[in-house]
Amino acid sequence: MKVALGEAPLEEWMCRGITYLFPKNDTPTNASQYRPITCMSNLYKITTKCVTEALQREIKIRGLLTENQMGTMRKVQGAKEHALANIAINAAHNCRLYSTWIDITKAFDSVDHVVLEHVIRRLKLPNWMTNFILDTIKRWTIDIRWHKECIIEGKKIERGILQGDSLSPLLFVLCMDPLSRRLRQLYPSVQIRTSDSREFGTNHLLYIDDLKLLAKDEDVMQKMTKETEEYLTHIGLIINRDKSATNSSRCADTARLLEGPRPTNTWVSRKRGTHR
DSSP, X not given: OTTTTTSSOOOGGGGEEEEEEEESSSXXXXXXXXXXXXXXXXXXXXXXXXXXXXXXXXXXXXXXXXXXXXXXXXXXXXXXXXXXXXXXXXXXXXXXXXXXXXXXXXXXXXXXXXXXXHHHXXXXXXXXXXXXXXXXXXXXXXEEEETTEEEEEEEEOOSXXXXXXXHHHHHHHHHHHHHHHHHHHHSOOEEEEOTTSOEEEESXXXXXXXXXXXXXXXXXXXXXXXXXXXXXXXXXXXXXXXXXXXXXXXXXXXSEEOOSSSSOOOOBOTTTOSBO
């Protein structure tokens, strides 16, 4: 804890991981056909776990993440909650909503460090927490191994979020939160009435980097999709059009246009195998 609180120096070796390359098929021919898995030291993971616990309490007390983001919410099965919410919303509107499902290419590996630092600083976290997170980011390095051979040693992570601990997904969702807040602020929600006569409304569902946009009006959907694409570009992320989907012809430049009558919303995500 002395390291986390700034009472002891953060050593370079603590922030150094080993990345193993695992082939995605039997005969890989290029780098994209390998899956990188990074392992961090136990001491690093224990230290960042302590910081993560404190950061999560800060987030909960101050409401630093919107309710739309279910990916890091404790004691909640986020993917299941979103699937149920999606089914309920579409059932209430007879599956006549416009929607765009956004898939991001290598999301964790692409976040701009300038943006990441800006996000951390603007949250005005306790000084020790801000200093530890920013110092850790600057010290991220990896050794890349293929089989038993180290092919790249001491590679500095100049963009992206180094995975392998409990802190990394929290840093990513904090980078996505400004987009969530902007969508909530600028665009109308799709409303449904619950069984106890309460009103529930939203215009997007978010699970870490999995994003689905919802709208009654096609013009609104087009604007929301453009807003999303512009923000993701700003933070260094790229939409994977082939794995994204939409039922709005106006969004076909951003996501693959679904076949069949439109608007409809009962399509299946290949990524999770659940109705979207």
